[in-house]
Amino acid sequence: MPPPTTAGFDFESLRQVFDFSYFWSYREVLLSGLLVNFLVFGFAALLAAGSGFVVCLLRVSRSRAARGIGTFYVELFRNTPEYVFLTWVHFVLPLVLTRLLVTRVNFAPTLSAVLALGLCYSGYFAETFRTGILSIPRGHIDAGRAVAMGRALIMRRIILPQAIRRVLPEALNNSVSLFKATSIVSLIAVPDLMYNVVNVVQYEMRPLPLYSSAAFLFFAILFMLSALVQALTERWRTRAWG
Amino acid sequence: MDVFRRVVLNNLDALLGGLWVTVQVSAIAFVLALLLGFAAALVRLYVRPARYLAETYIQFCRNTPIFVQLMWVAYVWPDVVGWPRSFFAAGFTALALQSSGYLAETFRSGIQGMDRGQRESAYSLGMPPLLTMRRIILPQVLLLMSPAIMNQFLVVVKSSTLVSVIAVPDLMYHALRLTRVWLEPIEILSVTAFLYIAMVFVLSTLIKWHTDRMRARFG
Numbered sequence: 001m002p003p004p005t006t007a008g009f010d011f012e013s014l015r016q017v018f019d020f021s022y023f024w025s026y027r028e029v030l031l032s033g034l035l036v037n038f039l040v041f042g043f044a045a046l047l048a049a050g051s052g053f054v055v056c057l058l059r060v061s062r063s064r065a066a067r068g069i070g071t072f073y074v075e076l077f078r079n080t081p082e083y084v085f086l087t088w089v090h091f092v093l094p095l096v097l098t099r100l101l102v103t104r105v106n107f108a109p110t111l112s113a114v115l116a117l118g119l120c121y122s123g124y125f126a127e128t129f130r131t132g133i134l135s136i137p138r139g140h141i142d143a144g145r146a147v148a149m150g151r152a153l154i155m156r157r158i159i160l161p162q163a164i165r166r167v168l169p170e171a172l173n174n175s176v177s178l179f180k181a182t183s184i185v186s187l188i189a190v191p192d193l194m195y196n197v198v199n200v201v202q203y204e205m206r207p208l209p210l211y212s213s214a215a216f217l218f219f220a221i222l223f224m225l226s227a228l229v230q231a232l233t234e235r236w237r238t239r240a241w242g
Numbered sequence: 243m244d245v246f247r248r249v250v251l252n253n254l255d256a257l258l259g260g261l262w263v264t265v266q267v268s269a270i271a272f273v274l275a276l277l278l279g280f281a282a283a284l285v286r287l288y289v290r291p292a293r294y295l296a297e298t299y300i301q302f303c304r305n306t307p308i309f310v311q312l313m314w315v316a317y318v319w320p321d322v323v324g325w326p327r328s329f330f331a332a333g334f335t336a337l338a339l340q341s342s343g344y345l346a347e348t349f350r351s352g353i354q355g356m357d358r359g360q361r362e363s364a365y366s367l368g369m370p371p372l373l374t375m376r377r378i379i380l381p382q383v384l385l386l387m388s389p390a391i392m393n394q395f396l397v398v399v400k401s402s403t404l405v406s407v408i409a410v411p412d413l414m415y416h417a418l419r420l421t422r423v424w425l426e427p428i429e430i431l432s433v434t435a436f437l438y439i440a441m442v443f444v445l446s447t448l449i450k451w452h453t454d455r456m457r458a459r460f461g
Contacts, residue, residue: 091427183307207317222305
């Protein structure tokens, strides 16, 4: 690590921390990077919610084998650090697929990023959905049975409409965490915001204003997103949705 | 199998040394996060004028990605405040910063959720506020919140994989370095992933066991 330019507190450096002019002059490339963040987030969230829902159905299924598979899946992906899984999906999975399929497989960085983050967070989504389904009182299922509804119909007409409302706040919280995690995709060369920031830092040799602005920008976005989720949650609660 | 022996077993020293650095970084970061988080919670609750400052600190820590914080602490802080002087210190500081925000909220909800009668009965016995906090409130908060606090340790361990980005020689750093040297990503990265998953799985099983025991005791 290069020695700091100053021994203690430095006022000039502090001024640079709040200097947003570098960020502003590179706004186009940085904004396009932020757009990539949102794109990766969008597709990964779809994948996570979709596969999370399937796995959650496995986990509440009657078959012991299906429950076992679901539990294994959830434990595996919740216990894997995102960065480790990201590099594994990007560098190992294509090679394994190449050997299995005997055709050359290559993942674009963006595809790896969506796959890795989507699968990693599907474990969290599955658990969230499961708590929602389990929170529906047993009596509702029995009542459905009493009027001769089938299992699938009970699930679709009685459990899911109530469960979705209950898990929506937590699912949105998971999504905010997922957006936060998209900042690491720059490490496999997805041209997202941090990737462009690092490039500009290397070009301008000005880490102080650029990294600080990046931190403040992420803070602003994530703070607004989580405030929005909280406001929506409060509103749904007062409407007695939950 | 041949590749496995050549690439993984030959470099087991480096990988295990990296694992030890991971443990060190996570442990230091977690202890620091506990202290910072508790201080932030106390300021947020009891020091009126600094309340919004503490609130901003907590929200900033919680709402910034750990990777961004790492870069920020490693490359901005040394010039502004003259610290941290090493990437290792930068690594655990950033990890601690992130977790202290979450832990502060945990402590705050724990302290606020404590029954009023606990504090009032301590006061009626003539205990001063500090002693009340130390003897009455804090032990109960730590016990009740221990599942949430320990889960935060899991988050620290998982986030610690990112300190490799600022050249802290942890397990992930050595795994990526060996991948570049040997160009055999399958074995190295799979073993690394397995090591991390096993470590986190053991920790989370222990936490779950503890949580279940707590639930059995206190309902």
